[in-house]
Every structure is written in C-alpha cells, then in structure tokens.
Amino acid sequence: MRWLKGQILNLKFSHKLMGVYLLVTAIPIIFVGVYLNVGMRNVMLNNAIFETESNLDKIEIRLDTVLSRITQISDLIYISRDMNLLLNQEYETTLDMYNAYSNYPVFDDYLKYYDEVETIQFYMTSPMITNSYFIHADEKISSEEWYQEAVNNRSKINWIIKEEQWTGKPYLTLTRSVYGERDQFLGVLAIYLSQEKLKEIVDSEIHDVFIVLDEEWIIYNHNQELLFTYPDFLNGLPENDLETQLYDYHYRGEDVTINLRRLQPKKSLINEFQIATIIPIETLLEQPNAIFTRGYWIIFLALVISMFSFWLFSQVFDSRINVLKHAMTKVARGEFNIRPKIKGGDEIGEAYGELYQTSQSLQKLIDEVYVHKIKEERWRRQQKESEFKMLSSQINPHFLYNTLEMIRMKAIVNQDKEVATLIRKLSKMMRSALERTDRPVPLTDELDLINTYLEIQQMRFGDKLTYQINIDGEFSEYTIFPLIIQPLVENAIIHGLEPKMGLGEIIISVVPNHDQLKISVYDNGVGMTAHQLEELKKRLDLEEDFSGKQIGVRNVHQRIKLYYGDAYGLTISSQFNVGTTLMITLPLDQKNNY
Secondary structure, eight states: OOOHHHHHHSSSSHHHHHHIIIIIIIIHHHHHHHHHHHHHHHHHHHHHHHHHHHHHHHHHHHHHHHHHHHHHHHHHHHHHHHHHHHHHHHOHHHHHHHHHHHHHOHHHHHHHHTTEEEEEEEEEESSOOSSSSSSEHHHHHHHHHHHHHHHHHHHHEEEEEEEEEOOEEEEEEEOOOOOOOOOOOEEEEEEEHHHHHHHHHHHTTSSSSEEETTEEEEEEESGGGGGTTOOGGGOOOOOOOOSSEEEEEEEEEEEEEEEEEEEOTHHHHHEEEEEEEHHHHHHHTHHHHHHHHHHHHHHHHHHHHHHHHHHHHHHHHHHHHHHHHHHHHHHHOOOOOOOOHHHHOOOHHHHHHHHHHSSOHHHHHHHHHHHHHHHHHHHHHHHHHHHHHHHHOOTTTTTHHHHHHHHHHHHHTTTTHHHHHHHHHHHHHHHHHHHHSSSOHHHHHHHHHHHHHHHHHHHGGGGEEEEEEEEOOOTOOEESSSSSSSHHHHHIIIITTTOOOOOOOOEEEEEEEEEEEEEEEEOOOOOOOHHHHHHHEEEEOOOOOTTTTTTTTTHHHHHHHHHTTOOEEEEEEEEEOOOOOOOEEEEEHHHHHH
C-alpha cells in the first residue's frame, strides 16, 4: 500500500489527473451508459409487447361483442313464436305456403339492422318451399357433416366454416338445430357472419393478425389467400392454460414473436377462437435497437469530448504551473523583476498574484494603502456633510406661506382669540425649526413639532381634518434627524387631503419591529393610481440633484439612506381614492449610527 502511495505521489500532476479522469469520468460513463442503454432497450421492447397486448385486448372485446350479437339473434329466432307458427302451420295450397314464407319479415329486419350478419338461412325438412332464407334439407344436405353435427348437438350453438348455399362462398357461421314448443324438430338455423365486420375488427392493427377457429381454420387475416386455411403457425406451440400466451417462434423463414389469445364464445361449449399477432423479431426490435445504437454513439461522443476537454485542460494547467514554478525560482534567487500577473483568475492566478506582492516592498504598500484609505474616508465624510446641507436646505416653504395667509384672513374675518392661538402655535413651530441644527433630535420633540403643525392645520381645515399620533413603546431616548416626518405629513395634506371632498384623516404610528423602528404616515386622501405610484417609486432613488419644488418624500428618503445606510429609507403604498401610507424604516439600535 505504501509502495502504491509512493508511486502515485511520484507521478506527474498531469498523469494523476488522467488517472482521476479514468476513475471518476470515463469508467462511470461507460458503465452507467451501458446500463441505461440496455435498460432503455428493454423498456422499449416491453412497451412494444404491451402495446401489442393492448391491441389484442381491443380485438378480443370487439370479436366477443360480434359473436355475442350473432348468438343473441339466434336465441331470438329460436324462441320466436311467429317462427314456430310459420313452421308448424298447415297450409291448404303450396301458394299459401309460399306467400307465408316469402312475407316473413324477421330475417330481412335482422339483415337491415345488424351489419354483423351476412345472411340467415333456415334448413327445414318440409319439401314444399325453398327460397333465399328457407331451404329444404334434402337428402344431400341432411347427410352433410355440419348438418349432422347440428342435429346431434340438439340446439347447442356451434361455430363452423360453411359455404353459403347459393353463392358457395365460405363464411364463419353459427349453426344450431331448432325445436318447436312440443319438442318437435323444425330444422337447422345458419347465421353467416359478415367478412367485412371481421375486417373492421382488425383493420386498425398494424401487425399481422390471425383470427382462428378451433385451431383449424383461419377465418381472418390481412392476406386473403390464407383465409379458411390451416393455421400452420400453431404447430409445435406448447400448451398453456393462460389466457394470453407469448412465444418466440421460427415461422416461414424468420424469427417471430407470437402473441396468442384464446376466446371462448358465449353459450358455446364446443368452440374456441384463437387471436394471434405475429410480429417479426426484427420489426419488434427495430426501434429498441435504434435507441440502443444511438445510445452507444452518445456514450462514444461523450467519452471523446470529455477526453479531449480533459487533455486540453491538462495542457493549459501544466503550462500555468510551469510559469508559476519559474517565477518562484526567480524570487528565491532574489530576482523580483517578474511580471505582475498571468492570465486567468483561478487559484494559480491568485497564487502568482500573491507571489508578485511578496516580491515588492510590503511596508511601503501598506503605508500607501493606509494613507489612501484615510483620504478616501475623509472625502466620503465631507461629501456626506455637503449632501446633507444641500438636502436640508430644500425644505419647501409652502407650509409657511399658507399658514401666514390663513392667519391674515382669520384676523380680517374673525377678530377673535383664535388668531392669538394660531400665532402662538406658529411661533412655537418656527422657533423649533430655526433652532434646529443638522444633528439628531429626540423623537418625542419631533413628534411634538408634528402635533403643533397638525393643530394649526386642524384650525385651518376645521372639522374636515382629524388626526392621531400613536406611539407603541417608550422612545424618550431615541433620536432622529430633524425634519424627516414633517415633510411627509405636509405631503399628505397637500397631495392627499386638499383635493379630497369630505372628511380627511391622518394617522401617525411609531412601532418597533424586531431590530427596526417603523414610522408610518397614513392619510385617507385621494391616493395615487398605479402608474403615479410607480413613477414616484422610481424617483425616490434617482441620484440627480433636484431643486425648487422637487422636495418632500425623495428628500426624506435620500437623507435616511445617507445617514443610516441603504438598508433603511422610505417605502410608499397607495390606492386610488382610498389613501396613501408613507413608511419610514430606521434602525432601532442607535449605538453605531452617528
């Protein structure tokens, strides 16, 4: 074992890769491919046999249906009182008898309504009449074997091959003797089965199908020359009590598979029908063998492609290893003038990059990187401060103008204490706004400012405006950047409630959610259409600098992302004529946020 391990370790890396390829790729492909290929071939073969058996099931059902219908017709004729009366009645003249038999409609009706029936003939002992349906069984007919069997079987149904009386054409025929109500012998009934009906039964089958009677007569086959001949393919087949039998057989110079079914017709204890499908083995295996051949071609191509790919990989791998080895030798000798990198970003390329870095002055590189990072961090901080000042300076004075105009109008119209109250609230709000810097303020102070703002707006709108401020928890120590909530409330009034007809409501909620703080501003105003909402969401993350009136929700969203990070910000949901919700998401833990 140690010797083998030593031999493996001494091999070149490309030879080791080749061994791994054979063990992991080539041999498994061959074994799995052969296994799947053989399995697929067997599945295809079994499917072909199953399809043949399924078709035989259909043929058997159809044949049994046809035979049962002929049997049913014979039963109806046998028990027919009109038939008994016709045969037993005594006629005064031959003409009366002829007219009675000629006008008997039953046989014509059966031929008209049952396409299974080629014709019906009744052989009787009376010598007085003979026509297409009723035939006198003279000495010649009564001495024939089929007639004697029908008489001897006494009403039992017997299926035979019989020539039609007038045309001499052979048919599969049901025969049975008929007795009257007093058990007197009346004659022999013969119902000839239509050959076209047999053709309909088998016509959809693509393989060679035989229908055989009592293993003696072929009553149907695609090859008309074989009709009513001996079925020599049944010679030598072993006896089998199973209903379905499958045999491999050499028939007429080729190997075939014979699928044989046996059918016992109803009410017949004498006869047995055999339904056989003969399929040449070559035909049966044609599709499985094609799959088999294609499978081996796929295996061969897979091996060739994988082997070529592996060889190409090993060549490239060897060349890159040699480049790395040569560079390491130069560095070991103190020669640091190696090229900075080699092609490729894999482990070899990474190792070469590490080697190149090692060959340089590490301390100088560290110093340069350190200074660069300090400058970059300072630049980023200055950029954030600059952006904050620009964003904070864009607060819309719309509210201030509206409030002053409203106070002026109130002073002219009312001349009451309400003006003083409005002025006091406005002064409080302006003082709070002007005293604020760009540093965080307590959340409670910000909410107090919002409450003052809403009180002023409520005095402006009267009963048209109601509001709620809901706080879930204690947040006296929690701080936020100023003027984050107020623009959202202002936006809700201007764009949501002012255009609305009827009562308006604003609900502000502060709710902790896991490691986040959710501050929502809801209004039941006019809302936005889906298109308007989508456009507003797109503008939230645009990096262009907006000026003038383009402030509000985007201003708030950008400030939150700037100071808290991209994981936080503003989300919007709205339904037209229902309302709008603006949701601020902030970090609940403020240890590392400022």
